[in-house]
Amino acid sequence: MSPHPHRAPASGPSRPTALRRLLPTLTLLGLAAAGFAVPAGATTVAHSGATGIHPAAERAAAATFPTWGTRWVVHATPDIASPSVGMINRNTPGQDRITADYQVDTGRRVCEGAACSTFMAHITQPVTGFLTVVAVDIPEDRLPGVPVQAGPPAQPSGSRQQTLQRAATWLTAHNGRPVPYHQGSYWRDGYRQDCSGFASMALGLPAPGTNTVGLADRGRSRPLPMNELQPGDLVIDAIGDNNTRHVVIFEKWDDSSHRSYTAYEQRSVHGTSHRSLTYGLSPGSEYKAYRPLQYGD
Known part of the structure; x- marks a missing residue:
């Protein structure tokens, strides 16, 4: 890194x-x-x-x-x-x-x-x-x-909490509203306004951000079972083209049954969202769980 x-x-x-x-x-x-x-x-x-x-x-x-x-x-x-x-x-x-x-x-x-x-x-x-x-x-x-x-004592960078804090900033960054979604536009912080640009921003990666395939690369993250997701991990569909691939940032399971989870997402029409999702929980789903290597575990 x-x-x-x-x-x-x-x-x-x-x-x-x-x-x-x-x-x-x-x-x-x-x-x-x-x-x-x-x-x-x-x-x-x-x-x-x-x-x-x-x-x-x-x-x-x-x-x-x-x-x-x-x-x-x-x-x-x-x-x-x-x-x-x-x-x-x-x-x-x-x-x-x-x-x-x-x-x-x-x-x-x-x-x-x-x-x-x-x-x-x-x-x-x-x-x-x-x-x-x-x-x-x-x-x-x-x-x-x-x-x-x-200055204040240096804090460890790349923590899970920092990822979630940065993700939350886009919920209100557009004059109190979510940052709009657009694959070809850049927000004022220099990151692309699509799902992978949003995830790159939250992870503190260099602007304008890598793409979805890059986020799933073994040099940046590692795959893991969905039931092992922790705050700040990623759920990625890296198959297809830029119109079908997608990534969201896992925050927490909605209940002990692990039937849904809450995540941060940059999505078409709605822009930055914080909502309950089920991506990757159905058998055969193209969505897989990934843990950014920067967390050190």
């Missing part, structure tokens, strides 16, 4: 070297360009040799930086396993500039080629959320001149 699951394969050029010697441009919020001042009453904390501003304090200024590559995912929290809230450089390498007001040392190393960083920047433009500093076109592993804030 990729060490940077937040990142889809880059379709643009490799990370520049000479051009990465660019300095950030200060975006002033009532300050002179000569310096970066801590607002009155703010508390500073030492962190990895840098100075950060206490989370409760307002930031004095923000800095803008160029980006590189394509399809960088912006996350809801400073955790690459957290839900995506948007994307930069969606179609063209380096098309966006980001504005950051602080950064967090997550303790989790993210690499793309020779570039690595444990830092995620809190950005306010062009999308609000957290972005790995690896996406920024600078020679450093952190943003120069931007306050560092201590």
Whole structure:
């Protein structure tokens, strides 16, 4: 599995070297360009040799930086396993500039080629959320001149609970409504709006997501008997073409008889759904149970 699951394969050029010697441009919020001042009453904390501003304090200024590559995912929290809230450089390498007001040392190393960083920047433009500093076109592993804030302890990624939490986000992501289904469209987090794109998002796989056959691949999951399904496992019909194949995310059995189960599903017409299903429970069904290898069991 990729060490940077937040990142889809880059379709643009490799990370520049000479051009990465660019300095950030200060975006002033009532300050002179000569310096970066801590607002009155703010508390500073030492962190990895840098100075950060206490989370409760307002930031004095923000800095803008160029980006590189394509399809960088912006996350809801400073955790690459957290839900995506948007994307930069969606179609063209380096098309966006980001504005950051602080950064967090997550303790989790993210690499793309020779570039690595444990830092995620809190950005306010062009999308609000957290972005790995690896996406920024600078020679450093952190943003120069931007306050560092201590982050929460790194949490294990790829857990069953995280899969279900991410799946639930699409139930209300479309202005309080489910994300619409469409095989040829991409949601604002960069994932395809079909069943396999939805499952890929929930599993934290790189955007725009693999297809149904890829989810059933032995390198990503293993088959198991239906009665052994646990929360976060997959039920997949990998036979046929893209009009007949399907995947759902198992949440729980509806009762001890195992005659039906509740699952998350991205389906035609209805979009993201959370409902009771019986896929795979009938003799001879093309639906089979699979356990993602990322769970480690």
